[in-house]
Amino acid sequence: MKVLRKIGFPISLVYGLVVYIRNILFDKGIFKSTSFSTPTICVGNLSVGGTGKTPMIEYLIALLKENRKLAVLSRGYGRKSKGFIKAVPSTTVEQIGDEPFQIYSKYPEVIMVVDADRRNGISLLEAQEKPDLILLDDAFQHRKVQPSFAILLTAHGQLYVDDWFLPTGNLRDSKKEAQRADIIMVTKCPPNLRQDEQEKIIKKLQPLKHQQVLFSSLVYDTVLQGEGSTLELQDLRVKKVLLVTGIANPIPLVTYLKEASIAFEHLEFGDHHFFTEREINAFDSKELILTTEKDFVRLKGKVDNLYYIKIEHKLLGEGRKQLQEALASL
Known part of the structure; x- marks a missing residue:
């Protein structure tokens, strides 16, 4: 990925020029x-x-x-x-x-x-x-x-x-x-x-x-939310956990779970990913599926044993x- 980003440098120069011109047109009132x-x-x-x-x-x-x-x-x-x-x-x-x-x-x-x-x-x-x-x-x-x-x-x-x-x-x-x-x-x-x-x-x-x-x-909340049920984060230490994420950057969540001594397998998808039936079938049999709140709204009603972890700014x-x-x- 880093190599591809370096190769794409000329493209980034063109992109930056387009962005610059666009902003100038707004600043001058043309747009x-x-x-x-x-x-x-x-x-x-x-x-x-x-x-x-x-x-x-x-x-x-x-x-x-x-x-x-x-x-x-x-x-x-x-x-x-x-x-x-x-x-x-x-x-x-x-x-x-x-x-x-x-x-x-x-x-x-x-x-x-x-x-x-x-x-x-x-x-x-x-x-x-x-x-x-x-x-x-x-x-x-x-x-x-x-x-x-x-x-x-x-x-x-x-x-x-x-x-x-x-x-x-x-x-x-x-x-x-x-x-x-x-x-x-x-x-x-x-x-x-x-x-x-x-x-x-x-x-x-x-x-x-x-x-x-x-x-x-x-x-991150220490109480996990499911469909009509809740679960303490610490309870995950004795369960087989599959973490499913379809967000831009799951690293903070992954770090948080590791620091909480939670062992898990991680399936990472692209941001805003709409899960296919085949993908859902591949992880629906797991003992507990943990996801983000944004992913939960896309998986709710389609997956058993599904929980999400709430997050908020402080x-x-x-x-x-x-x-x-x-x-x-x-």
């Missing part, structure tokens, strides 16, 4: 960015791969839902449908995609819609639902919409400032576009990340005066308070 009367919070990143976007959307929902009529707009990546769709109780994961389905399953009181055309999605939300606030999932690079507030995620140990354009690196947008963010959230941090280490990262990121840099770690230090204060004016 139009649309603002909307309803406040919008954009959550996204500059790279491909997992930085914790869906858990961050869920964090914001939990933070804001008590006093706001919230809507979430997602592209619905990997769904087997097109156009604007609003989630209802009869909606399937195939219709809206795994991440939107996960969010709607946890927060059915929140308006969940998918539309690859963000401008169309917001316009229809304003006309039909009239939300107080719209969360835009994975929309940082979609410049046709000018958000009211932007949160840029970057993973600890994989900062965008250390990366390069696809396919040599993981960047899908230019590093300088980070200047459009209001908050830069460094995710997947060690929970005990020292203040001096945080300051080194801030210095590396070189935020502008209007930008805040916050830090979060991903916290902001370090005064991060939660700082985030609340930054969003208070929206």
Whole structure:
């Protein structure tokens, strides 16, 4: 893989040039960015791969839902449908995609819609639902919409400032576009990340005066969730466990399980993978199948002995308070 990435360097130069020209056209107003009367919070990143976007959307929902009529707009990546769709109780994961389905399953009181055309999605939300606030999932690079507030995620140990354009690196947008963010959230941090280490990262990121840099770690639950049942994580030590993942980066989960002294076999699939009947039959006979919450919504009802491990952001230090204060004016 590393060799292929090096070979792809000329392609990454062409890709970077295309990205640069595109952003210049938006900056000069040749390509139009649309603002909307309803406040919008954009959550996204500059790279491909997992930085914790869906858990961050869920964090914001939990933070804001008590006093706001919230809507979430997602592209619905990997769904087997097109156009604007609003989630209802009869909606399937195939219709809206795994991440939107996960969010709607946890927060059915929140308006969940998918539309690859963000401008169309917001316009229809304003006309039909009239939300107080719209969360835009994975929309940082979609410049046709000018958000009211932007949160840029970057993973600890994989900062965008250390990366390069696809396919040599993981960047899908230019590093300088980070200047459009209001908050830069460094995710997947060690929970005990020292203040001096945080300051080194801030210095590396070189935020502008209007930008805040916050830090979060991903916290795994010690209680596993199944269909109508739960299981303690420690109980896995006496079971034959098959870990099935279809996410961008399973390494943090794999590391967490190993540190918890859990022995397991791991089947790794691509991000947003829809499992075939043949694949399901290959692991359905295992004593216990452990997966992620995103994979669970695609496997639920198709696999026996299936459990998932919940994950959520925990902001370090005064991060939660700082985030609340930054969003208070929206």
